[in-house]
Amino acid sequence: MATQNLGARGLGPAAAAGFAFAVGALGAFVVERRISTVLRRLERLERETEQRAALIAYQRHNFDLVMKAAADPTLLPVLNAYEEELPTDRQRQYLFANLLYTHVLQGYRVGVFSRAELYGHLRGIFQSALMRDYWAATRHHRSSLKEGSEESEIGKMVDALIGDLEDASTDEWWVVGEPPTE
Numbered sequence: 744m745a746t747q748n749l750g751a752r753g754l755g756p757a758a759a760a761g762f763a764f765a766v767g768a769l770g771a772f773v774v775e776r777r778i779s780t781v782l783r784r785l786e787r788l789e790r791e792t793e794q795r796a797a798l799i800a801y802q803r804h805n806f807d808l809v810m811k812a813a814a815d816p817t818l819l820p821v822l823n824a825y826e827e828e829l830p831t832d833r834q835r836q837y838l839f840a841n842l843l844y845t846h847v848l849q850g851y852r853v854g855v856f857s858r859a860e861l862y863g864h865l866r867g868i869f870q871s872a873l874m875r876d877y878w879a880a881t882r883h884h885r886s887s888l889k890e891g892s893e894e895s896e897i898g899k900m901v902d903a904l905i906g907d908l909e910d911a912s913t914d915e916w917w918v919v920g921e922p923p924t925e
Contacts, residue, residue, distance in 0.1 A: 795853050802849050809838050825880050840877035843868055848897065862922040865901055866908070875905055 812818040813835050823834055847868060851861040868874055878901065888895040900923070907921075 798849070798852065802845065805845070806842060809842060813838050824884065826883065829880075836873055837877045837880060840871075840874050841881070843874070844877075848894075851897075852893075859922040859924070861897070862900065862904070865904055869901065869905055869908060875909075878902075878905060 809822070812822050816831060819831055819834055822838065823829060825837070829837065844865075847861065847864045850856055850864070851858065856864070869878070885895070885898045888898065
């Protein structure tokens with residue numbers, strides 16, 4: 744009795760070739776899908792990197808404008824967006840307070856530190872009564888923020904933190920409040 748070579752797993756040569764082709768095509772499809780997924784991730788990372796670079800450039804330009812106004816008494820009144828007229832020295836202090844707050848916020852946004860660490864930095868800078876005065880004077884600025892936006896939520900976090908700091912019965916300010924859990 745003669746044995747017959749039926750190819751791969753009992754298939755004839757043509758069927759085995761077709762099966763091999765299908766397996767190869769499926770493998771190529773899987774590889775193509777993986778490459779496509781990786782490319783989408785790279786494109787997303789590139790967009791995020793560009794957005795962060797644009798945010799950094801914007802903040803740098805904002806800093807330059809604020810410093811120009813702080814140095815020139817004739818420009819300083821242009822930035823007075825408070826509910827009352829402020830003396831020049833107080834305006835400069837508030838501008839610095841704003842720069843300090845945005846510096847910490849920017850550090851969080853670009854990933855220098857986590858949200859819990861942001862809270863710690865904010866807890867430190869809002870030890871200053873002048874910083875808290877600035878925050879109160881700019882409350883109406885934050886009222887136009889989109890509800891639920893990152894900046895709106897951080898503003899609410901600062902509001903609660905300031906309340907906690909003012910209500911605290913300890914001199915150990917670094918333990919006041921409840922930092923967010925990432």
